[in-house]
Amino acid sequence: MTADTPTTGGITRAVRTYLDHLAVERGLAKNTLTSYRRDLRRYQEYLTAQDVAELDEVTEAVVAGFLVRLREGDAEHQPLGSTSAARTVVAVRGFHKFAVRDGLAELDPAAAVKPPTPAKRLPKALPLSDVEAILDAAGSEGTSLAARDRALLEVLYGTGARISEAVGLDVDDIDLVDGTVRLRGKGSKERVVPVGSFAREAVTAYVEGGRRELVGNGAGGPALFLNARGGRLSRQSAWAVLVRTAEKAGVTRDVSPHTLRHSFATHLLDGGADVRVVQELLGHASVTTTQVYTLVTVDNLREVFATAHPRARS
Structure with missing residues (x-):
């Protein structure tokens, strides 16, 4: 019997x-x-280097060693990041699970070897100058x-509203006198947050002018932000508004409605706001979710320190 x-x-x-x-059976795409x-x-190259010729010779330690090799690299391979290493381990785990199910091996040595947790991606905040350029470009046609x-x-x-929260606003949700707005977040949770003077002025100008004209194009309704036909503005259309305005402003970074939300949080923390205050403003259920923004501000502080402090540079 051959090996x-x-x-x-x-x-x-x-x-x-x-x-x-x-x-054949799962129909995965060619690239996958x-x-x-x-x-x-x-993985096979690694097993060969470890003198492992049979599936039943593979142990949990061998699979774990392969993960270590992925992260550390060797003479022939560069080390992989956590995301790429995790993808490779997923392939290995799937292979061993299949081998047991199809009777090609008795035990699954990879079952307890967990893929590395991908590094948490930091939110991408725009510099204040880019945000101001976008806001200045909006509304310029009159x-x-x-x-x-x-x-x-x-x-x-x-x-800091989510795009779904913004387009879901009705006129009565925003109090231009008190400077507050009622946002309906995930799970139908509501929160009341302050609205700054620039936003109040822009909404006042729109409600007293542009919105009246847009309402006349449709059947009317309570929605604050209307499309050209007088109906409620959709999330997709609101996204297109931002992308189009960013291009007009000459902002070359990738911009999405979430980018403005990230920028809102980051700029508040950079200005000294407490993370729990930002949590409430964003409508996060846990402060842990908000704390990812503190990583951004630490990077900003480190950059400023390295640039400004006379003993910071090597």
């Missing part, structure tokens, strides 16, 4: 069988199959839609 037969757990044939299963093939080829665009973007940045 490459399924009954002895031949690794090469088992990998081939697994890839056929992914292609290419990634699996590349990851499992690297039309009713331009007034709406300026009011929408001022509210997004001025309150």
Whole structure:
């Protein structure tokens, strides 16, 4: 009986069988199959280097050692980041689970080996100058839609509202005298947050001018932000407003409604706001969610320190 037969757990044939299963039975896309093939080829190379020729010779320690090699690299391979290493481990875990299910091996040595947790991506905040350029570019045409665009973007940045919260606003939700707005967040949770003077002025100008014209184009309704037909503005249309205005302002960074929300939080913390206050303004259920923004401000402090302190540079 050769080492490459399924009954002895031949690794090469088992990998081939697994890839056929992914292609035929699970119908994975070509690019995904290419990634699996590349990851499992690297795994096979590692097993060969460890003198492991049979599936049943693979132990949990061997699989864990492969993960360490992925993260640390070797003479032939650069170390992988947590995301790429996690993807490779997922391929290995899937392979061993399949091998047991199809009778190609008795035990699954990879079951307890967990993929590394991908590094938490920091929110991308715009510099204040970019935000101001976008807001200045909005409303420059002087039309009713331009007034709406300026009011929408001022509210997004001025309150940290999610895009769904902003387009869901009714006229009665914003109190221009007290300077507050009622936002309906995830799970139908409501919160009342302050609205700054710039946003209040933009909304006042829109409500007293542009919105009246837009209401006349439709059947009317309570929505604050209206489309050209007089109906409630959609999330997709609001997103397009921001992208179009950013291009007009000459901002080359990737911009989305969430970018303004990130910028709102980051600029508050940079200005000295307490993280729990920012938590309440953003409508986060846990302060842990908000604390990711503190990582951004620490990076900013580090950059300022390295630039400004005479003994900071090597």
